[in-house]
Amino acid sequence: MHIETKAIHAGRRVDPLTGAVSIPLHTSTTFERAADGSFPTGFEDARDDNPTRKAFEDALAVLEGGSTAIAFSSGMAAITAVLEGHGGAARVIVPDDMYFGIRSLIDETDIGTRFEFIAVDMRDLDVLRAAVSRAPTGLVWVETPSNPLIRVVDVHAACQIAREAGALSVVDNTWATPVLQRPLELGADAVVHSATKYIGGHSDLMAGVVVLPQGSPLERPVRMIQRHKGSVAAPFDCWMALRGLQTLPLRMRAHCAGAQAVAEALAAHPAVESVLFPGLPEDPGHALAGTQMSGFGCMLSFVVRGGAEAAMSVAGRLSLIVRATSLGGTHSLIEHRASVEGAKSMAPAGLLRMSVGLEHPQDLIADLHQALALA
Known part of the structure; x- marks a missing residue:
């Protein structure tokens, strides 16, 4: 079954x-x-x-x-x-x-x-x-x-x-x-x-x-x-x-498709230093994820050039993506992890973690592009 x-x-x-x-x-x-x-x-x-x-x-x-x-x-x-x-x-x-x-x-x-x-x-x-x-x-x-x-x-x-x-x-x-x-x-x-x-x-x-x-x-x-x-x-x-649970398989496919599109768009943006997402061929976990997962997931992190101040400014300019903790819901959420986690955080200063929701990926990309335009 x-x-x-x-x-x-x-x-x-x-x-x-x-x-x-x-x-x-x-x-x-x-x-x-x-x-x-x-x-x-x-x-x-x-x-x-x-x-x-x-x-x-x-x-x-x-x-x-x-x-x-x-x-x-x-x-x-x-x-x-x-x-x-x-x-x-x-x-x-x-x-x-x-x-x-x-x-x-x-x-x-x-x-x-x-x-x-x-x-x-x-x-x-x-x-x-x-x-x-x-x-x-x-x-x-x-x-x-x-x-x-x-x-x-x-x-x-x-x-x-x-x-x-x-x-x-x-x-x-x-x-x-x-x-x-x-x-x-x-x-x-x-x-x-x-x-x-x-x-x-x-x-x-x-x-x-x-x-x-x-x-x-x-x-x-x-x-x-x-x-x-x-x-x-x-x-x-x-x-x-x-x-x-009844819609979990369908939601996960949509989340994954959205995350893939967003990750690819971010990877091509000059204001982004790096994108952490196993769906990208250059990611260190790409090959392994392809063998033990049936999809590359719905979560991604990206590092904004310019460090913490630049990353926080990008997050503050977003209008569709919500600045909030947690993940996995219908809304796309973003968070500056180093400021949340404090001194013991392994997150780079410019890292933003994003939970890609169920909005249309092109709308999310447009929101990210306008926020990154001044970074």
């Missing part, structure tokens, strides 16, 4: 009571016992399980090719649950170009003292192999394409290196989604999503998900963290995410 069909039908069925084709939103926090005290429907308390959340978890598990999915209140809650629940050595290998939220989690919470985090450039497999062999390692955290430098990491090779070292491999698949990249098929032990982004697709919900293969040692501890620490995804957010 093709992913377009799975996106519409997985986890759902016509409501047997009403015949409703769209899945109902179940907001109840408690469920009736039978006369013998049992729960014949399998639902007891909304923190433990909920019909709408279960439908979303089942649907995303199918799309990722996993056995089970566990939905959280945010992507960061999902990330934290995997870190806390993996049960292996407290040494975690992370990419040096990582989502800034993880860096903040390490620096500003007890996670940074409970675990040892080693940051490496995972594009260099020899460096990764040396890092995991230096001491017992519990997790190898892979992010590809990376944020905000849009680096592409060899998922299959990185997961194999982790496995040989006795570590679990986790891939953040938020940017690629299961439409463009299939980490479990490439050997990953877990996949993490911020469903807030492309899965929701409309910048109006917050949720996170961990997807696991059959028999994963992560399943019970991560599920128990979800239930007993209370970071469950709300029924309404799950209902919205299920709605978003």
Whole structure:
């Protein structure tokens, strides 16, 4: 069955009571016992399980090719649950170009003292192999394409290196989604999503998900963290995410086509020093992305000549592209990452990160051209 069909039908069925084709939103926090005290429907308390959340978890598990999915209140809650629940050595290998939220989690919470985090450039497999062999390692955290430098990491090779070292491999698949990249098929032990982004697709919900293969040692501890620490995804957010999943394959194709056109236009502009996007043949990740992804993605970064002041001025002159954090929605968004991330940012001073939305690419290009005209 093709992913377009799975996106519409997985986890759902016509409501047997009403015949409703769209899945109902179940907001109840408690469920009736039978006369013998049992729960014949399998639902007891909304923190433990909920019909709408279960439908979303089942649907995303199918799309990722996993056995089970566990939905959280945010992507960061999902990330934290995997870190806390993996049960292996407290040494975690992370990419040096990582989502800034993880860096903040390490620096500003007890996670940074409970675990040892080693940051490496995972594009260099020899460096990764040396890092995991230096001491017992519990997790190898892979992010590809990376944020905000849009680096592409060899998922299959990185997961194999982790496995040989006795570590679990986790891939953040938020940017690629299961439409463009299939980490479990490439050997990953877990996949993490911020469903807030492309899965929701409309910048109006917050949720996170961990997807696991059959028999994963992560399943019970991560599920128990979800239930007993209370970071469950709300029924309404799950209902919205299920709605978003139905159009995910179509949206991703449109996002990718728009990003390709925008990247090519930016690469030809004299005010742009460089464009970071694997869809460009000259990008270092182009060949690898072509083998492990079915599309080159929807996110790009570009470096404006003249540094931070020039980049901020360009962003300030945009009229259609919105200056805002986050990504994956219908609106195109742009952000000066170095000023957001602070002193530890790996982003060049002139870098602007752009989430290409669903507007017509020529309108986005026109907006960028007028903003770059004075750069």
